[in-house]
Amino acid sequence: MNGMLLDDHDVVLFDLDGTVYRGGELVPGALEAIQQVHGRGVPVRYVTNNASKPDQAVVDHLIGLGLKAERSEVSTSAQAGAAVLAEKLPAGSRVLVVGSAALESEVDRLGLVPVTEFADEPVAVVQGLSTELGYRDFAEACLAIRDGALWVACNADRTLPTERGLMPGNGALVELLRAATDQDPLVAGKPERPLLDRAVSSAGADRPLMVGDRLDTDIAGAVKAGMPSLMVLTGVNTPRHLLEAALGERPGSVAADLRGLFSPKSEVAIAAQPAWSVTVGDGLELASRGEGDELGALRALCAAWWSAGSGPVQVVGSDDAARAALRALDID
Known part of the structure; x- marks a missing residue:
């Protein structure tokens, strides 16, 4: 193994929460590392399971932290969730949206009709994280799912890393509906493939590297997509978690932070x-x-x-x- 880890790849897929930043703070080494990736002419894609923000808001957040970013570089689980629905439903289908305005906008953009009540006769439910959700939102979704509506979850992360610590993620709220309906959703975000496939395709790449902090989403998603991965120890999962990782959640490399991209492959390889x-x-x-x-x-x-x-x-x-x-x- 010679050369840097980055040398073998034509696009780097970066998770955001816990990998690039924690809430309003960059993680150590992120700014320098991503600037170096750009400087070497390697495309980057920011792949986030957070469905609460539109892609432009993600761009604005990254720019506010000192990074360069464009909308074409951002792939969100809201986009992936809406795309899954659009593949399975005819145009004009009514979709009950349990989530943010960003998720509603993605559903509308793909020719589907967002609604908020069971009385509107939705044929599908799409669920993403929003801090404004209340009991009524879940009650309406519960009725629709029990009535046979297709249920798509943008992601299933049970926690969300912030500068204050771990907060409830969309997966925790998915569990609420799972318990109330005895049904399981289709998942569009990591660890399922739609989000990662979309990001790789947008870059026209065939040698991607996934970089993330979570074994059950970032790394498991890379394994399912058949791509190499680098785990960084700046977010949710710890060295103990890595050591005891299940077969489908094992990265090829591990580093303290994103600067591991520029380490010799032999030094970061497990x-x-x-x-x-x-x-x-x-x-x-x-x-x-x-x-x-x-x-x-x-x-x-x-x-x-x-x-x-x-x-x-x-x-x-x-x-x-x-x-x-x-x-x-x-x-x-």
Whole structure:
């Protein structure tokens, strides 16, 4: 493995919340890294499961944080959700919108008719995050879904990372309707393919790289789409989550933040590491055999455990350096 991770790819798909920013703050390293990607002439696409904002609002937010962005670079789960509906319904079909004005606008833009009440006889329900939703919205959707309406969820993220911490995401509200209807929605956003496929197609690319902080959406979506992925440790999921990741939620690389795009491929790849050895038995035993950082230890641990098992595992360090690395990773 020679060269930087970025060298192998003709578009980078960036998750936003927890990867590029947390609420109104850029995550460490994001500005420099994305500027460098642009500087090397590699297209970027911002793929967000947040369906509460129109694409222009996402652009404005990114520009306000100091980044360059254009509407063509933004793919939202609201767009993907509306596109799924448009593929399945004839033009003029009535769709009950449980979500923001941005989601309503996307439904209208694709020739469907947004409504807000069961009495309007909707043939489908589309659900996206909005902080203005109330009981009535879910009651109307519940009636429509129970009556046989097609149900599309823009995304299923149970939490949303902000500068204040994790907040309820659309997935938490999807669970409310799932419990009330005994039905499951079609999901347009990550980890399902519509959102990612749309982003790659818009760039005319065939060697994409997905970059994100969540195993169950960003990384699982990349796995389903058959594309490589880089996990960054700036958002929801932790080193412990990564080590215990299910088969369909495992990235090829992991880095502290977006600056990992410019690291040598061999340094960020989840693989055996020269500075660390891992013994697999009833658990994992980590030992130091040279100068190495804690992320190298994490990559070595993941490589060893993923080849032997999955799920929860106990990890111990056999020397001072190994124990220090495990404490830093919070997986001792």
